[in-house]
Amino acid sequence: xxxxxxxxxxxxxxxxxxxxxxxxxxxxxxxxxxxxxxxxxxxxxxxxxxxxxxxxxxxxxxxxxxxxxxxxxxxxxxxxxxxxxxxxxxxxxxxxxxxxxxxxxxxxxxxxxxxxxxxxxxxxxxxxxxxxxxxxxxxxxxxxxxxxxxxxxxxxxxxxxxxxxxxxxxxxxxxxxxxxxxxxxxxxxxxxxxxxxxxxxxxxxxxxxxxxxxxxxxxxxxxxxxxxxxxxxxxxxxxxxxxxxxxxxxxxxxxxxxxxxxxxxxxxxxxxxxxxxxxxxxxxxxxxxxxxxxxxxxx
Amino acid sequence: xxxxxxxxxxxxxxxxxxxxxxxxxxxxxxxxxxxxxxxxxxxxxxxxxxxxxxxxxxxxxxxxxxxxxxxxxxxxxxxxxxxxxxxxxxxxxxxxxxxxxxxxxxxxxxxxxxxxxxxxxxxxxxxxxxxxxxxxxxxxxxxxxxxxxxxxxxxxxxxxxxxxxxxxxxxxxxxxxxxxxxxxxxxxxxxxxxxxxxxxxxxxxxxxxxxxxxxxxxxxxxxxxxxxxxxxxxxxxxxxxxxxxxxxxxxxxxxxxxxxxxxxxxxxxxxxxxxxxxxxxxxxxxxxxxxxxxxxxxxxxxxxxxxxxxxxxxxxxxxxxxxxxxxxxxxxxxx
Numbered sequence: 001x002x003x004x005x006x007x008x009x010x011x012x013x014x015x016x017x018x019x020x021x022x023x024x025x026x027x028x029x030x031x032x033x034x035x036x037x038x039x040x041x042x043x044x045x046x047x048x049x050x051x052x053x054x055x056x057x058x059x060x061x062x063x064x065x066x067x068x069x070x071x072x073x074x075x076x077x078x079x080x081x082x083x084x085x086x087x088x089x090x091x092x093x094x095x096x097x098x099x100x101x102x103x104x105x106x107x108x109x110x111x112x113x114x115x116x117x118x119x120x121x122x123x124x125x126x127x128x129x130x131x132x133x134x135x136x137x138x139x140x141x142x143x144x145x146x147x148x149x150x151x152x153x154x155x156x157x158x159x160x161x162x163x164x165x166x167x168x169x170x171x172x173x174x175x176x177x178x179x180x181x182x183x184x185x186x187x188x189x190x191x192x193x194x195x196x197x198x199x200x201x202x203x204x205x206x207x208x209x210x211x212x213x214x215x216x217x218x219x220x221x222x223x224x225x226x227x228x229x230x231x232x233x234x235x236x237x238x239x240x241x242x243x244x245x246x247x248x249x250x251x252x253x254x255x256x257x258x259x260x261x262x263x264x265x266x267x268x269x270x271x272x273x274x275x276x277x278x279x280x281x282x283x284x285x286x287x288x289x290x291x292x293x294x295x296x297x298x299x
Numbered sequence: 300x301x302x303x304x305x306x307x308x309x310x311x312x313x314x315x316x317x318x319x320x321x322x323x324x325x326x327x328x329x330x331x332x333x334x335x336x337x338x339x340x341x342x343x344x345x346x347x348x349x350x351x352x353x354x355x356x357x358x359x360x361x362x363x364x365x366x367x368x369x370x371x372x373x374x375x376x377x378x379x380x381x382x383x384x385x386x387x388x389x390x391x392x393x394x395x396x397x398x399x400x401x402x403x404x405x406x407x408x409x410x411x412x413x414x415x416x417x418x419x420x421x422x423x424x425x426x427x428x429x430x431x432x433x434x435x436x437x438x439x440x441x442x443x444x445x446x447x448x449x450x451x452x453x454x455x456x457x458x459x460x461x462x463x464x465x466x467x468x469x470x471x472x473x474x475x476x477x478x479x480x481x482x483x484x485x486x487x488x489x490x491x492x493x494x495x496x497x498x499x500x501x502x503x504x505x506x507x508x509x510x511x512x513x514x515x516x517x518x519x520x521x522x523x524x525x526x527x528x529x530x531x532x533x534x535x536x537x538x539x540x541x542x543x544x545x546x547x548x549x550x551x552x553x554x555x556x557x558x559x560x561x562x563x564x565x566x567x568x569x570x571x572x573x574x575x576x577x578x579x580x581x582x583x584x585x586x587x588x589x590x591x592x593x594x595x596x597x598x599x600x601x602x603x604x605x606x607x608x609x610x611x612x613x614x615x616x617x618x619x620x621x622x623x624x625x626x627x628x629x630x631x632x633x634x
Contacts, residue, residue: 013520039552077505080339085626088374125360179622187403187406188398188399188400188403189403189404189405189406189407190357191351191398192396192398192404192466192469193406193414193417194356194390195356195386195390195391195395195396196390196391196417196418196421196469197389197390197391197392197418197422198387198391198417198418198421199382199387200382206409206417207406207409210408210409211406211407211408251497
């Protein structure tokens with residue numbers, strides 16, 4: 001039985017050296033400097049958001065009308081705004097709504113969108129037509145316009161911004177998921193597991209879903225950047241986080257009015273937004289490489 | 300020998316833009332217990348589709364099982380809803396399948412253990428630890444070295460031959476009564492093929508299972524199958540024991556197939572004779588014999604009358620042909 005299979009044995013011995021999944025993931029993921037940079041920035045963001053009260057030199061909403069629009073100094077590293085509030089402290093506190101909205105809005109959108117996409121791709125026909133055509137309808141409206149409309153209808157505030165972005169970000173997930181499912185379900189191993197007696201639910205969740213993940217994870221990390229940017233846009237337009245709470249978007253918007261006298265008021269939160277969005281995109285790239293199942297076990 | 304599986308007038312159709320394709324056009328056959336049966340035919344003759352139809356694994360749409368009965372253990376499997384619990388209880392546990400492409404038949408993101416355990420947990424009610432133990436045993440049985448550590452590997456860490464061993468282990472995992480192997484060795488190199496066929500034969504003998512070997516390779520069935528069904532254009536054109544089919548073929552298509560395989564025991568200077576023409580387009584087939592345009596023995600009756608049914612030419616040997624070929628017509632000496 002096992003004897004005489006010279007060729008198969010030889011191949012077996014030539015198999016690439018085995019590397020545990022976790023070790024390989026870390027090696028590939030951490031291997032690129034730009035990804036490491038992204039991780040550091042996101043780590044700092046999380047740290048700042050959690051420990052804001054200890055990190056910020058002043059309370060974020062403490063005004064000082066005698067000291068408005070001050071330039072950077074040792075007392076106020078990034079100066080003060082038109083009400084004399086410390087810009088650095090407000091940026092530190094502003095990381096909170098950004099991060100919360102980024103993570104939660106994307107989670108909501110990804111969960112709903114992937115469920116839609118999975119059902120549409122798996123069952124096809126009527127279910128697919130209904131889901132995907134309504135996704136197309138939602139997609140025909142620019143995402144930011146849709147978010148603005150929903151936020152305007154619901155009124156501003158953290159919860160409503162979350163809802164608005166959560167809904168506006170659904171279609172890309174549904175689409176990507178649906179196309180992934182259509183490709184993955186053609187595979188022989190899906191027929192094989194069906195031939196093994198697996199239920200539709202099990203085929204969808206255990207066999208199709210994990211094979212669809214890599215591009216979706218990339219989309220999710222990149223969308224966190226988009227969500228943070230959209231929150232900033234909503235706040236910039238005045239329908240996001242309500243004043244006086246600090247949000248980077250509204251800070252750019254307020255600082256913009258004093259652009260010539262105190263440019264740092266707009267530039268500092270703008271740089272913060274840019275860095276964070278960039279960091280999430282880079283980490284998304286790194287995750288894509290590290291999660292590729294075809295590369296797993298090698299390298 | 301008792302009949303294990305009986306298929307009657309199975310018809311599977313596919314809707315395509317060009318028209319209705321009758322991929323399987325009313326075939327009937329049976330499999331006995333502890334028997335190895337070969338289903339032979341060229342690509343697109345419906346041999347794989349007929350086997351998938353038995354477990355209702357035809358993707359629908361565009362496919363549809365248009366009619367027929369599949370009797371197994373006193374039940375007509377085609378009466379069950381395609382993805383209902385009764386059908387699922389048969390799949391993998393009573394009848395299991397081994398697929399053609401070992402490279403794509405295993406899920407790349409699940410470890411071998413997870414994939415082997417899946418059916419065992421489902422059908423045998425084993426818990427994770429027991430399923431893993433049995434998975435290791437099965438891997439040892441099919442000749443995978445260091446099974447204890449290999450069981451946690453992912454499919455890409457296995458070679459093609461190794462993966463097909465895993466597929467065989469998976470096919471055996473729930474002690475099925477019938478294994479359908481759909482071109483199990485086509486994607487492998489010749490030496491690996493021989494080893495794996497031997498392995499499958501050993502396993503079938505050991506577990507008292509029946510085996511359907513779907514293949515276009517006559518050499519494979521000649522060695523291992525007890526009986527053979529020859530398919531052409533969605534129908535069975537000849538059936539009989541392996542000896543009868545090889546020594547005394549009665550259908551011109553079977554004759555043609557045998558003539559284009561080199562024989563080690565014959566005259567090696569003899570040229571191989573290809574079957575002229577191409578397999579028919581299955582869309583809009585005329586009612587008469589599908590092999591007619593390629594047939595060197597055709598007579599007027601073939602043109603006028605619809606496709607003849609399978610008729611007995613001797614005991615346990617049937618052919619669907621108006622021309623009653625005899626050994627002397629084919630230049631076969633009585634052995």
